[in-house]
Amino acid sequence: MLRLLLARHGETKWNLEGRYQGQVDTELSDLGQTQGEKLGESLRVMPIDAVLASxxxxxxxxxxxxxxxxxxxxxxxxxxxxxxxxxxxxxxVAEVAHADGDRLTAWRTKPQTVTMPQGESLHDVARRVERALARYRTQYDGKTLLAVAHDAVNKVALCRILGLDLSHFWQIQQDNGCVNVLTYDGGWRVLAVNVNTHLGYLYSQTEQKSL
Structure with missing residues (x-):
């Protein structure tokens, strides 16, 4: 059996500002570093065999x-x-609303229909996620794997594992520094989603509207 701990990175300054990051290589804020420390401490007793990250x-x-x-x-x-x-x-967000308002509205209401200008769609992300999950099932069978990724990546992964269409993307919450607990043993099971109790008071400070 594979145990997959799928985490989201800690807060960045752009998360706090409500600025689209995508594949820009931003770093953790001071609070994000603390969230990373808290996540690590919460998983220290887990018998983790490998750590992957974006x-x-x-x-x-x-x-x-x-x-x-x-x-x-x-x-x-x-x-x-x-x-x-x-x-x-x-x-x-306000700048995107002014320059590309119709697409932003579609992104917030029908995300599965949108391709980002000069960017990706959720279907593009899903192809990457499915490839990763297939690899993990074989490469890490019998092990516990920690994978640290991002908001959209985690939501797409959970949609795929739960058998949900990507139209359900916004119904899944992924807070900075959270972890999801999944297993694979002939089929996927979801044990926990968006676990953030290890963050304590740090959670309420970083509750942001997903972009």
């Missing part, structure tokens, strides 16, 4: 806070990279 710095840094408890390296997995927001990257 190549983006915010995910890698979060993973390092966890990996140090187990003496493990953080291995980059490009399939975990956040959705490419394309021309939206670096822009505030």
């Amino acid at each position: 190549p983006l710095r915010r995910a890698r840094e979060t993973a390092e806070y966890c990996a140090k408890w187990h003496g493990l390296p953080v291995v980059a997995d490009a399939d975990l990279t956040e959705i490419a927001h394309g021309a939206w990257e670096g822009k505030l």
Whole structure:
């Protein structure tokens, strides 16, 4: 059986500002670093065998806070990279609403229909996620794997595992520094979603509207 701990990176300054990040390589804020530390501490007693992360710095840094408890390296997995927001990257929500309002409305109401300008769609992300999950089932069978990724990546993964259409994307919450607990033993099971109790008071400070 595979046990997969699928986490989201800690907060960044752009998360706090409400700015689209996508594949821009932002770093953790001071609070995000604390969230990474808390996540690592909460998983320190878990018998983790391997740690993977998106190549983006915010995910890698979060993973390092966890990996140090187990003496493990953080291995980059490009399939975990956040959705490419394309021309939206670096822009505030208000700026996107002004420049590309119709697409933003569609993104918030029918996300499965949208391709980001010069970027990706959720279906593009799903192809990467499905490839990663298939790899994990064979490569890490019998092991516990920690994978640190991003908001859109995690939501798409949970949609696929739960058998949900991508139209349900916004019905899944993924807070900065959260972890999801999944197993695979002939089929996927979801044991816990968006676990954030380890963050304590840090959770309420970072509750943001998903972009």
